[in-house]
Amino acid sequence: MTLTPTAFELSFQPNVELISIVRRFVSDFYDRMIEDRDTVSRMALATHELLENAVKYASDGATFLSITFEPGETTSTVSIRLVNRADAEHIAAVAAIFEEMSRHDDPFSHYQVAMARSAKRKVGSGLGLVRVRAEGEMTMSHTIEDDRVTILAQTTVRARRSS
Amino acid sequence: MSALGDLSVSLRDFAANADAEGQSLVLTLSGNADMAAKDSLDALLPRLHGEALRLGAAEVRVDFQKLEFMNSSCFKSFVSWISEVVDLDPSKQYKIRLASNPEMHWQRRSLHALRCFAVDLITIEP
Numbered sequence: 588m589t590l591t592p593t594a595f596e597l598s599f600q601p602n603v604e605l606i607s608i609v610r611r612f613v614s615d616f617y618d619r620m621i622e623d624r625d626t627v628s629r630m631a632l633a634t635h636e637l638l639e640n641a642v643k644y645a646s647d648g649a650t651f652l653s654i655t656f657e658p659g660e661t662t663s664t665v666s667i668r669l670v671n672r673a674d675a676e677h678i679a680a681v682a683a684i685f686e687e688m689s690r691h692d693d694p695f696s697h698y699q700v701a702m703a704r705s706a707k708r709k710v711g712s713g714l715g716l717v718r719v720r721a722e723g724e725m726t727m728s729h730t731i732e733d734d735r736v737t738i739l740a741q742t743t744v745r746a747r748r749s750s
Numbered sequence: 751m752s753a754l755g756d757l758s759v760s761l762r763d764f765a766a767n768a769d770a771e772g773q774s775l776v777l778t779l780s781g782n783a784d785m786a787a788k789d790s791l792d793a794l795l796p797r798l799h800g801e802a803l804r805l806g807a808a809e810v811r812v813d814f815q816k817l818e819f820m821n822s823s824c825f826k827s828f829v830s831w832i833s834e835v836v837d838l839d840p841s842k843q844y845k846i847r848l849a850s851n852p853e854m855h856w857q858r859r860s861l862h863a864l865r866c867f868a869v870d871l872i873t874i875e876p
Contacts, residue, residue, distance in 0.1 A: 603784065603785045603786050604786075606784065606785070607763070607782050607784050607819070610819065624855055625855045627855075628854075628855035628856050629855075629856075631819075631856075632819075632856050635784070635819065635821060636821065636822055639784075639785060639821060639822070639823075642785075695863070695866075698863060699863070699866060699867065702829050702863065702867050703833075703867070705826050705829055705830075706826075706829045706830045706832075706833035707830075707833070708826070711823075712822045712823050712825070712826035712829075714822040714825060714826055714829075715821075715822040718822045718825070721859075721863070722856070722859040722860060722863065
């Protein structure tokens with residue numbers, strides 16, 4: 588695993604095709620630096636879901652994506668940050684999802700609750716952010732400033748020194 | 751194996767195809783199941799379910815081995831399908847077998863989550 592901090596940032600208007608392209612790029616990029624492919628897979632999944640969230644909810648289409656990998660002595664931290672503007676309805680929806688997540692300490696059991704609810708939904712899945720937390724094994728947080736929504740997903744992985 | 755002609759999807763980056771195999775149906779997926787594939791999967795899985803009931807299938811096997819990725823919208827399509835099977839009278843339920851590829855790391859958690867949703871009906875291989 589690399590000991591060098593790595594990061595990239597994208598500011599763009601993602602569309603359906605670009606999301607999968609970015610996911611593959613993230614996967615290829617970090618595959619070369621992080622030996623743990625499971626971690627890379629989780630990063631890719633989280634990036635994809637967060638970008639789709641932005642495509643659905645960004646009021647002006649513009650999205651800022653930042654991914655950082657910060658190696659430490661014993662653990663390394665991966666951070667994925669998505670920033671976009673959204674209308675009041677979607678901001679309330681994001682806030683409601685985070686409020687519900689805060690009431691469920693166990694991400695996987697919350698995921699099962701969300702899946703049961705999703706099965707009967709006609710529109711949308713309501714699973715994207717919950718999936719990032721459960722399958723991506725990421726801690727999630729968000730901030731709202733006016734109409735600007737920032738979602739931060741982070742995970743910690745055990746650092747391993749390269750020989 | 752007999753082909754079930756109307757149970758197939760062929761998109762630029764995603765494909766699905768169903769076949770009958772004895773008392774079972776086999777759905778093979780490949781490519782990238784993202785937003786572009788969602789409408790197709792939403793239409794395909796209820797048809798697969800209807801065909802399984804019509805044939806009295808004992809099992810439906812879903813082969814994920816060549817599926818590079820599945821987003822939450824497509825995942826939800828599977829959740830809805832599985833929910834339909836769970837809601838059936840037990841005498842009409844069929845088993846679901848999910849064939850995974852250990853090289854596709856996302857599958858381990860996603861398929862495990864699906865299995866936990868209907869643990870009595872779903873098995874995962876390998």
